[in-house]
Amino acid sequence: MAAPTIVPNAGASTAPGAATAHVDTFARDRLPPAGTWPVFQFNDDTRYPARLNAAVELVDRHVSEGNGQRVAVRHERDGSIETVTYAQLAALVSRIAHVLVEDMRLVPGNRVLLRGPNNLMMAASWLATVKSGLIAVPTMPLLRAKELRQIIDKAQVSAALCDARLREELDANQRADGEHYCPTLTTVRYFNGTGAGSLEAAMDGKPDTFAPCDTAADDICLIAFTSGTTGQPKGTVHFHRDVLAMCDLFPRHVLKPTPDDVFCGTPPIAFTFGLGGMLCFPLRIGASTALAEKLTPETLLKLIQDHRATVVFTAPTFYRQMSTLAKNFDIGSLKKSVSAGEALPDATRQAWKAATGIEMTDGLGGTEMMHIFVSSAGADVRPGAVGRVVPGYEARIVDDNMQPVPPGTVGKLAVRGPTGCRYLDDPRQEAYVRDGWNLPGDTFMADADGYYFYQARSDDMIISAGYNIAGPEVEGTLMKHEFVAECGVVGAADAERGQVVTAYVVLRPGVEAGETTRTTLQDYCKREIAPYKYPRRIEFVAALPRTETGKLQRFRLRQMANEGGQP
Structure with missing residues (x-):
C-alpha cells in the first residue's frame, strides 16, 4: 500500500479544481476557519475521485454492476417480512429525489431536515437527499419542538421530510404564533401517511430514474448533530467522501462483512453510529439491512431470529439485558456483534460471550469523526482494551501540551485520518x-503493542483528595x-476532598434499596x-438518564450530584 497522503488543514478540497x-x-460558508481544521490523511482505501456522489456509490452502483436483484432492505409490513431489492430501492430513492427538486423546488446545498425512526422511507429519504446534492440533517425521533428549533435555526433548514406519526412537534415549528416557530422552514412533506399532501402522493407518477447531482467529493452531504451527552448539541459537517471513508475503514479492516450478511440493530439512522451500521455499511458492500422502528432487548433478539441476521449493532445496555434472554431465541445465524456509544464493561462482554459464544467487537468513534476509529475483533481482542487504531487512522496519547507520552501513561487521546471535526x-x-x-x-492509556485502554471521558475523571479516579472503572x-x-x-463537589465518588445505581428486581445494600456495594468495591x-x-x-441513542448522560448525573435529588 502506498504511503498516506497528508492534507494540511488549509482548505476543503483534496482534488484541486473540484468545483x-x-x-x-x-453550510460551506460556515465551515470553520481553515487554520482550525484537523490534518487529513488518505491511503489507498480512501483516495476518491474529485467528483463523487455517495448515494450513487451506495445504491446505483450495485444496479449498474448487475446486482439490482440483491436484497438491500428487509422490514416487517403487516406482520410479514418484506424485502426491497437494490433496483427497487434505487427507484424509490429516485422518485423521492424528483419530489425534492421538482415539487419542493430545492437546489443543491439546501438543508433538508429528516425525521423518522429506522424504516424504509427514512432510509430512502436520506439517500434521495444526498443523491439530489442536498444536505441531510437527520434528527432523533424523540426530539421536541424546542430541540428541533435549535437544529433548524442553526442549519437554516428550509425543508423537511418527516414520518407522519411524528408531525406534531414539527407542526409546532411551522406555527407563526408559536414560541418554537422557525421562519426558514417553509416546505414539509410527510411520509408513511395518506392524503394528497403526503410524500407518497407526490411521488406517484414520478420517474424511477433520476440524474444524480454532480457533486464534488468534498461537497457537504450531511450535518449530524451530536446526541447531547454534554448538554448542547453541535452540528458536525461531513462530505460525500466522508460517508465512503467510514464504510471503507472500520468495516473493511475490522468487521469484514460480506455481501451475504444481514445487518440489524438499534442505533437510529439519525445517529452516525446507526447511519453506518444500519444503512451505509451494508449498502456499501451489497449486503442487506433489517430495519425496525422500536426495539427492546427481547424484540431485537426476535428480529435476529426472524431475519437470520448475522451482524448486530447496539449499546452495552442492550447486550447486558440480551445476554440473559438469548437462550429463549434461535440466534444461531448471528456471527458478529458491535458495541459502541459508551464504554463496554468487561462484565457485559463476558456475559454476552457466555450466552452466545461471540466475542464482542468494541468500538470507539464519535459524531465528529463520523464513525469508529479504534477497535479490534475476534482473536485480536485484548481483555480490558477497546482495541487498536483502525487502519487508515493514526492515534496517540498526549499530555496537556499535546506532547506524546510513553506507553502505559494515561493521557488524552488524539486522532486523525480521512475524517475529522468540522463544526458548523x-x-x-x-x-x-x-x-x-x-x-x-x-x-x-496505550500499551506497547498499540492497544488502547479507555479510562474516562476527560470531564468524567474524578479528582478526590488528590487521587485521579476514572468513573467508568468504578462503574x-x-x-x-x-x-x-x-x-x-x-x-460531586465536596469541601474536604474536592470531589467525592458518587454512584447512581439501578438495582436488580427483588433487591432492597437500603443502607445494608449500600454498605454491601461499597465494601465490594473496596x-x-x-x-x-x-x-x-x-x-x-429507578432509571438512569440516557440520550435517545442509549448513551448515559453523565452531565445530568453531575448536575444532580451537585444539586441533590434524583436524575
Whole structure:
C-alpha cells in the first residue's frame, strides 16, 4: 500500500479544481476557519475521485454492476417480512429525489431536515437527499419542538421530510404564533401517511430514474448533530467522501462483512453510529439491512431470529439485558456483534460471550469523526482494551501540551485520518482540534503493542483528595455485583476532598434499596479496586438518564450530584 497522503488543514478540497455543485453555499460558508481544521490523511482505501456522489456509490452502483436483484432492505409490513431489492430501492430513492427538486423546488446545498425512526422511507429519504446534492440533517425521533428549533435555526433548514406519526412537534415549528416557530422552514412533506399532501402522493407518477447531482467529493452531504451527552448539541459537517471513508475503514479492516450478511440493530439512522451500521455499511458492500422502528432487548433478539441476521449493532445496555434472554431465541445465524456509544464493561462482554459464544467487537468513534476509529475483533481482542487504531487512522496519547507520552501513561487521546471535526459555525471547534489533531475528549492509556485502554471521558475523571479516579472503572466494578442492573458514576463537589465518588445505581428486581445494600456495594468495591476509588455516596434510582441513542448522560448525573435529588 502506498504511503498516506497528508492534507494540511488549509482548505476543503483534496482534488484541486473540484468545483462545488452547491448553489446554496450557506453550510460551506460556515465551515470553520481553515487554520482550525484537523490534518487529513488518505491511503489507498480512501483516495476518491474529485467528483463523487455517495448515494450513487451506495445504491446505483450495485444496479449498474448487475446486482439490482440483491436484497438491500428487509422490514416487517403487516406482520410479514418484506424485502426491497437494490433496483427497487434505487427507484424509490429516485422518485423521492424528483419530489425534492421538482415539487419542493430545492437546489443543491439546501438543508433538508429528516425525521423518522429506522424504516424504509427514512432510509430512502436520506439517500434521495444526498443523491439530489442536498444536505441531510437527520434528527432523533424523540426530539421536541424546542430541540428541533435549535437544529433548524442553526442549519437554516428550509425543508423537511418527516414520518407522519411524528408531525406534531414539527407542526409546532411551522406555527407563526408559536414560541418554537422557525421562519426558514417553509416546505414539509410527510411520509408513511395518506392524503394528497403526503410524500407518497407526490411521488406517484414520478420517474424511477433520476440524474444524480454532480457533486464534488468534498461537497457537504450531511450535518449530524451530536446526541447531547454534554448538554448542547453541535452540528458536525461531513462530505460525500466522508460517508465512503467510514464504510471503507472500520468495516473493511475490522468487521469484514460480506455481501451475504444481514445487518440489524438499534442505533437510529439519525445517529452516525446507526447511519453506518444500519444503512451505509451494508449498502456499501451489497449486503442487506433489517430495519425496525422500536426495539427492546427481547424484540431485537426476535428480529435476529426472524431475519437470520448475522451482524448486530447496539449499546452495552442492550447486550447486558440480551445476554440473559438469548437462550429463549434461535440466534444461531448471528456471527458478529458491535458495541459502541459508551464504554463496554468487561462484565457485559463476558456475559454476552457466555450466552452466545461471540466475542464482542468494541468500538470507539464519535459524531465528529463520523464513525469508529479504534477497535479490534475476534482473536485480536485484548481483555480490558477497546482495541487498536483502525487502519487508515493514526492515534496517540498526549499530555496537556499535546506532547506524546510513553506507553502505559494515561493521557488524552488524539486522532486523525480521512475524517475529522468540522463544526458548523461553532467556537468549540478550537477545543476539539489542536495542532491538526482531533481531541475526542477521552482519557486513554496505550500499551506497547498499540492497544488502547479507555479510562474516562476527560470531564468524567474524578479528582478526590488528590487521587485521579476514572468513573467508568468504578462503574465496571459495580456492574459485576449481582445486585446491580445499571449504574453511573460521577464526582460531586465536596469541601474536604474536592470531589467525592458518587454512584447512581439501578438495582436488580427483588433487591432492597437500603443502607445494608449500600454498605454491601461499597465494601465490594473496596475489595475489587483500590479502596480510595470506592463510591462514598450511592443513590438508588429507578432509571438512569440516557440520550435517545442509549448513551448515559453523565452531565445530568453531575448536575444532580451537585444539586441533590434524583436524575
